[in-house]
Amino acid sequence: MPVVRVGGVPDWVDVHRLLDAGDWARDGDVWTAERTAAEAADLDARLRNLGMGGRAFEVSIDPPPKRPLVRAARAEDARRRRDTTPGFTRPGAKVDADGKRFLTPEKLALALGKRANADVVVDATAGCGGNAIGFARAGCAVIAVELDADRLALARENARVYGVSDRITFVCADAVERLATLSGDLLFLDPPWGEPDRIACREVPLLDALLHAGRHFERIWVKVPPSFVGLPGFAMEAWFGHAPGDRQRVKFVLLRNDR
Ligand SMILES: C[S@@+](CC[C@H](N)C(=O)[O-])C[C@H]1O[C@@H](n2cnc3c(N)ncnc32)[C@H](O)[C@@H]1O
Numbered sequence: 576m577p578v579v580r581v582g583g584v585p586d587w588v589d590v591h592r593l594l595d596a597g598d599w600a601r602d603g604d605v606w607t608a609e610r611t612a613a614e615a616a617d618l619d620a621r622l623r624n625l626g627m628g629g630r631a632f633e634v635s636i637d638p639p640p641k642r643p644l645v646r647a648a649r650a651e652d653a654r655r656r657r658d659t660t661p662g663f664t665r666p667g668a669k670v671d672a673d674g675k676r677f678l679t680p681e682k683l684a685l686a687l688g689k690r691a692n693a694d695v696v697v698d699a700t701a702g703c704g705g706n707a708i709g710f711a712r713a714g715c716a717v718i719a720v721e722l723d724a725d726r727l728a729l730a731r732e733n734a735r736v737y738g739v740s741d742r743i744t745f746v747c748a749d750a751v752e753r754l755a756t757l758s759g760d761l762l763f764l765d766p767p768w769g770e771p772d773r774i775a776c777r778e779v780p781l782l783d784a785l786l787h788a789g790r791h792f793e794r795i796w797v798k799v800p801p802s803f804v805g806l807p808g809f810a811m812e813a814w815f816g817h818a819p820g821d822r823q824r825v826k827f828v829l830l831r832n833d834r
Pocket residue numbers: 674677678679680699700701702703704705706707720721722723726748749750751765766767768781
């Protein structure tokens with residue numbers, strides 16, 4: 576059977592979720608297993624051009640799978656990528672193009688909300704409201720800040736669709752300027768990720784300025800791309816999708832200073 580080696584897997588990721596549930600032998604950040612040629616090709620297709628924690632995955636298969644198998648695995652991976660955990664599911668919820676690209680899937684946003692354990696959450700970059708609504712549905716009061724007035728209007732309408740308008744205060748402002756005047760139990764930051772490069776997005780442009788502006792918050796959570804390199808003092812946690820197409824895919828990494 577072919578031997579699959581996957582290098583560059585951070586130790587804070589559940590490898591059995593990311594790779595597969597079978598046996599893997601570990602040597603540092605390299606995981607090794609014997610798999611059928613089809614399984615090996617599938618792993619190669621799934622992890623291709625991906626990385627985590629600021630490093631690309633290094634996948635090697637010995638012997639390498641034959642070309643038709645590689646092609647079939649890549650086609651299947653492309654098909655899977657279209658079947659992902661949905662954003663909003665309630666009829667009437669609306670997003671614009673960027674809001675759709677950035678939207679946290681509803682199920683994950685609600686799970687984040689349930690973990691928040693906070694009376695008041697400040698969501699400094701609310702977008703169309705994916706996270707703000709997740710926190711509010713979990714019972715938190717939310718202050719949702721968004722720079723783009725049109726997008727904030729969509730967030731407001733989406734909160735109405737989800738029946739949580741009374742728990743969210745909407746603020747149209749530059750969070751970098753406004754955060755100093757806001758307080759809460761948890762600051763949530765989901766700044767734009769920049770270009771959607773699946774390996775090279777190791778930094779998030781606005782993040783330093785937001786962290787500085789929100790330095791008076793005791794608890795801070797930051798949603799970053801899987802490829803993000805990390806922040807000193809913050810634990811990293813990988814959040815996977817739920818749909819058949821993305822349940823082995825890391826949708827985002829949550830950085831937490833409240834480990
Ligand atoms: C990644 S999206 C947030 C997505 C949101 N968490 C969700 O799940 O729907 C980031 C948002 O930050 C907004 N933004 C960018 N710069 C900002 C700033 N200085 N202050 C407030 N919001 C900002 C963008 O307009 C964008 O809508």
